[in-house]
Amino acid sequence: MENKYEVVEHDIKEKILSGVYKVNDRLPTESELMKTYNVSRYTIRHAIGELENDHYVYRIQGGGMFVDDWQKINDAPLKSKVIGVITTHIADYIFPNIIAGIDRYISNSGYSILISNTQNNPEKERQSLLKMMDSGISGLIVEPTQSALSNINKDIYMKLKDLGIPILFINAHYSDLEIPYIEMNDFEGGRIATDILFDYGHQKILGLFKIDDSQGVHRMNGYINSYRNHSDYSLLSEMIMYQSSDNMHAIFKRIENALLMNENERPTAILCYNDQLAIQVMDLVRSLSLKIPEDISIIGFDNYQLSQYISPKLTTIEHPKEKMGHDAGKMILDIIEEKQDLDNIIYEPELIIRNSVLKK
């Protein structure tokens, strides 16, 4: 049999849940409830006390009793309104802009960002994924680590899908997972960057590509495609591929060797995997007493903020950054709320012409 206080408790709780009493509505006074249910004041207080513990009611001495924000408080531990974001770096390069774009969108819906970085290490990516899984996130945005290599964390991604946590990849994706993604058309970017160099009369174009992420591979393939359309030269001698695990000192030594060839043999332009590399290469070129762009033209990728402040200003391929973050935030919330997968987004590249390329 239900106790008296339980009858009162359940009846009032039912009225709150069904909307008869809405959030911050004032409940009847204790005296009124005593008459309504024909019980003592103790019983009313006991019943309301239970509801107060469960955060359905709050009481103000002298003021009255009110309906608490039970939906928010009860949902909080389940639907924490947190989006996990895993990127290779947090503070460097274009990542702050991407993260800011995500934040700009999702914070309007009351979401926060739980951030973690992988430092380009798949083992760290794994640890980040496990942490995210424990943290009760509502969705996850990941920039894959070494996306061109085999994906050691497939099991975790599958597990997250099983748990009903939507995932979205940005910048690149693992081809063996059916997970939506937002990225650049990097192949096309590599192609048009190389095309413009050929159009400007360059014939030997050194390509520098990091090939453990798929951006680098696609950019390289675009470069190769353009090269095949414009030139008879063998590619191999004019392309340097590297992985993030490589000793960068040795890579720069190889670039230096290419630049130290005699004037007829050496490249007149360098296509760099990204702006970060391009800025380092510019320092190297200058240290060899070569001028940019008179002796060597340089193109980068991503339109890193610094690119327009260095001298000469760097010609580069645009990366949407903030917009990508914004779109990623929108897409992950759409998936969370509509529970439906949406189409991938691919941005077409756009060349930003500045002063690091010479028209011959």
Added chain:
Amino acid sequence: MENKYEVVEHDIKEKILSGVYKVNDRLPTESELMKTYNVSRYTIRHAIGELENDHYVYRIQGGGMFVDDWQKINDAPLKSKVIGVITTHIADYIFPNIIAGIDRYISNSGYSILISNTQNNPEKERQSLLKMMDSGISGLIVEPTQSALSNINKDIYMKLKDLGIPILFINAHYSDLEIPYIEMNDFEGGRIATDILFDYGHQKILGLFKIDDSQGVHRMNGYINSYRNHSDYSLLSEMIMYQSSDNMHAIFKRIENALLMNENERPTAILCYNDQLAIQVMDLVRSLSLKIPEDISIIGFDNYQLSQYISPKLTTIEHPKEKMGHDAGKMILDIIEEKQDLDNIIYEPELIIRNSVLKK
């Protein structure tokens, strides 16, 4: 005054916490407690009821009252290993470096960062704090918003302290809260930056200060202090104070007017609140066909990454950024794990001399 039931509650709770009553020990019966504390049964039941809600005690009808496994239950929500970080911006200026420094330290201990920004708006700071409170974070690092103005969120900070969530301020602190902080010695920074301009022979130094955060106020006071030591000129005509809510167009107009005075009257140097402002001011100076540093010398604050890439390279006061983040991460984990407050950290300023200041 403490109510009777609170006296009983606290006394029993203290005995549980101190180990007089251990987990699953049987407590004295209600009758015994009535005699011990010389109160009614109602009061005993009220006291024990509170302890039951907080999971310090469980009761078995007919069986007795026992000590609950309070350590496990109370620690569970704290186990989230997440540090909240609230800053004015996420992607801009020096904040990515600070955040990266925090991450570098705390990720080694398995912690993640839950990030939120205030866009320099105290109301947004409030929302961020409330979100953090709901998210079960273990600690909180906050860069105060408009720290020189009255703090509308004191109640939330107090609540967080009550919940046992350690808080740490960086860059500035609210003076009406006893919460540890890590910041620059901004007064000294303002002083030495102004000193060097006087040492270099400048006599009229325009000071530009944002005064709704305490960094700006301290830098301004350092400037004033140096000015008093070096000059007879009235300060007021050579100092512009503004708040983030001000129309920056109007502020720049005032700077322009100061620069358009005839050569004997106009300032020969400008001390800028931070590098971000300094870079904008440099554009303004150039647009008036004045040369830096030949006509106008400029000093900023914070050693923003861009400062060494622009032309001329900006002379500025160092801001530790990554180190501050790192130290903040270490301090918040120390507080969490050792449960003891530590001393504040104040970094002494260091002048970085580049090319934006002329020795006259």
Added chain:
DNA sequence: ATAAATTTGTGCGTATGTATC
């Protein structure tokens, strides 16, 4: 195995304290 004693749970009446309107 049963009954009695013990202990907590439910419930009422009353009185006084204190915050709000």
Added chain:
DNA sequence: GGATACATACGCACAAATTTA
């Protein structure tokens, strides 16, 4: 200041579960 409403507190009675004789 007065009326109202929630908070604390005491005493009593009976119910229900457990322990003990």
